[in-house]
Amino acid sequence: MNIAQIEINLQKLIATINKETFIFDLLLAYGLPKNAITLLKKGNRNMSKTEGEISWKKKLFFKEEQNADLHLTISKLVNNTTHNERFVVVTDYKTLLAIDTKTKDKLDCQIKDLAKHYDFFLPWAGMEKAQHANENPAEVKAAEKMAKLFDVIKKDNPDDSPEFIHGLNIFLSRLLFCFFAEDTHIFEDNQFTNAIDSHTQVDGSDLNTYLDKLFTVLNTPESKRENLPEYLNTFPFVNGGLFRETVPSPVFSRSSRAALLNSGDQDWSAINPDIFGSMFQAVISVDQRGSLGQHYTSVPNIMKVIEPLFLNELYEEFEKAGKDQKKLKVLLNRIHNLKIFDPACGSGNFLIIAYKELRLLEMKIFKAGGMMALSGIQLSQFYGIEIDDFAGEIAKLALWLAEHQINVEFHKEFGRTNPTLPLSEAGHIVQGNATRVNWEEVCPKIEDDEIYI
Template identity: 45%
Template structure:
């Protein structure tokens, strides 16, 4: 490739030679041959004159010049209407195959040019005298690409993955499968990308396939094998009789084409599909996004939601910016006035090492590498101000060898390695465009360090020495403690043999534990994405007590719970947190909160970030069997263990009683969290006090009992209960009025709906119960103070709140109120109950009443008054009353209560 200085010089010479030409018929072909020569391209190799096509009317048309899939040129005599020439060019499109459609149309009358970018809709017009000033518009001819703004929603990413997915399926169908198919697809990916981005001469791969293979596809595999073999050999090692069309391919190295693969097999349909892949603009495809999409083509269950499984760049930046990028950018701003300091800083960033021990297709490494390269280019701009940057091969020091990864599956590990090469090349092209000199790292002498293996079993020091490493980052797999396979459980246990509580931790915690051990005694900074479960409930105490107290780490930054989504089709949403930690104590700890769980974060400085990701002391809250502060006990509801056989809707119960009247007195209203929130009436057959003689008089009830016995016999966990089929599996019926608190409630509500029930009701295990609860307790549990504690200390089911008596209620510190304050809280509690009853009588459910969007004004104000009275009882006088401030206050109370009661 020519550098821009040479191209611009040739453009000026071209203008001088052709600025006075007028005769289209006599000189047009010479004009366009010379035009391509400006960019160092032989027109004969890429484009043809007078390409015959059928117009929409069925007549023969002749395109002045066609570079298939890239450029269509329509030429007119001087002074002719160029807009009409453009319309004529568009009329040829129906006669072209999909793969032949151009990305650009160029029309000219010798004196003027008009260039149409068909993908963006841009149009640029200029005179031949202005040609050299607009030369960058034709970077696509020379092999240069302007800076790409990759869009996650760009259809080309999904279209490319879909076509590669179809090719994968067809190869697999003919028997080409397994490891060879995976390597084959990665090689094709590299070649397709190389053909569009300047690694190869423009379109030589596509042209070779079109011109040298038969239309029936019978020899396509042979020719692909020949290309792979050629790419693996230096020019001097190739046979002297090799064809010129093969010998034009460069030596790639990097071991990408080293392994000999069996020949695949293609047919006409597969060849056509492959040519459609070749016709896509691979220069617009993002390696970060496409890698995960490409991986998903191998998994039929993910194919339906193609694009739902990559990690969006926006979320990756939430990790890498606070981990290292913000700090490096700040340092760059401080040194950019000094050449010497800039050079030292440049050396620093070129020596940094990054490690993703669950790298998948390399998304985090790719974006981190790109950002480091962009920073390097900013450094070079400062160092080369006022002069053209020469010898980019010496100036560009950041390379893929600084990046390390572990991936358990072979295919994504291969994609990660190739994707890092591809992003490296994209950045080289951007540097070439920026500094006016072509630079490419071919053959591939620098190699990313991606290891195919089990990250929880591998010694990380064998991948990269911790004494050389600077940053660990990534998005380890999310699998709940109760959903791991036996293999995964053993993998997790292998991280910390004999670690107490390991079986209660989610799979992702293995990476946190391993990182805490590996980074001991170093300045390495780590940042992982995780499900929010590891900073909630019992897991928070088990995991972080080890990381804080045993390994001596501190949290430097944290993103509280947010929805981890992307913009592709079939959005995959997970409720996540991000934690950045290291052994050094942070000088500038930051918490990112999400007022809208799907929105943008708000950053606040913190003195200390604890395991719940709030600015509060590192106090570990563990489950308790008895309340620390509350007077009343909160207990679980009953578990029928019946496969819902004892349970009836109101209509089902009425129908049953109509047929078996004696059963009516054994039906009791039955309520769980769902029934409470949505005002659903259900019943259960409660036979604890039913004498055997009476049971025999009720054949329908007896049949229910038999069904329960059979159900329990078929369930390993309930088989012992099969001998007691008239009883609930776990009976916690209180036979007293009680206050019900749902186990699970929507994240969208600021307040968990709770309600009183009479003693006839039976509480399910989806509802906690407090027998004979006072209005004062109702008021405290409905307060913002208690809700803030619940949100931080409790667990989540997906994003929904998951209440716990042993963790939330039993550890909650109640105020020490005066008698007058108790009465004030009870008054507001009763006011809330009266307002609710008014709306419930008119068929509103608690789900309706506590929907933040439609919550009645009087109910909202009643809760505000309740909060005011509860805050007075706590002597809580903070001006700012966010959940975080409330929890910090409650942690102080908790710490004082524990100290006073030792």
């Protein structure tokens, strides 16, 4: 059961609510087994003997309440569940309250708005949301929206050929960049989604053509554009290779266009590139949806690798240099010429953290030496091999996003920074099997090169 289908099921459920079958229909909407729900209806699996209550072990405690206050009712119930019910749900069929007993998340909504909160009960569909201390809920929410978008696009485009999947991977990475760009002042605020909303048909019939034109514009310098309508010409030149390859956009329907616009409503400025890539790998890998948000190497674990590998030594050199500009410039030159290589880079976690840490050290060097300078660290210093095509595309994208976010911090500190656009060339991420690819062809080793793997 995918997210798009769940939302459709919920919309049907709330369109004609049947009080007698509501809770069973809700469970079915998330793809729970029909035979198990049939047994629950008959009372065979209902652990509660109280009329109007249903207790399904490890799944649900449900109570309909027409008289007492719903909030008081659910507060009492949540402290008295005895069968490890995952969700406690109370409703008067106008308002629905629910508590996730595992995460302690709460839902309080009008029952007519239940489809808007489809994500709350996703664990019933096997889509668990991780609760790491350092996890930003924005990534999970964004990944859920993109998962829904991916599902409806695939439904509209039932093509599993390698060529189409490769094109779809590139297309999704372009969408992600545009969403991020319009929320972080790379584009004008909401420029991308507003343009789609204003200049394409509601049924989605011309959206692929519009996006093809727009992506061509984003790859064309302003000086070389001719006879473009103003709503396209106002988009900046992006460069960096992101829009270089000619890849036809998938066809869209009314529902997939709506899903795209809905994804654009997310606040993409809150996305953290550190775990961005791993989150979105789960979007296109349906078998990973059950652990959406869990498949990434944490920053502390990455730091355990890069600190002894090269970062500690660089900081020791920094401390020895003190405020000596000559020594600090030698250190800067070293940083600006070293290479970082991950032969199994996944969606780029290691490369991104390494990039950010080097940029932070560079800023400290500038401050210590009282230097007015711009960053000399380039994404082209970062190399990777990744067998998964989509992960590799996302790694390149996440490096660009990390560069922009660090540039913003650099500007706050020094009052100036390298412009984000046009994008610099992406990190050298090669799609292939690291056990078969010649590493030196990916990351050439020239005499005296300082390379960390």
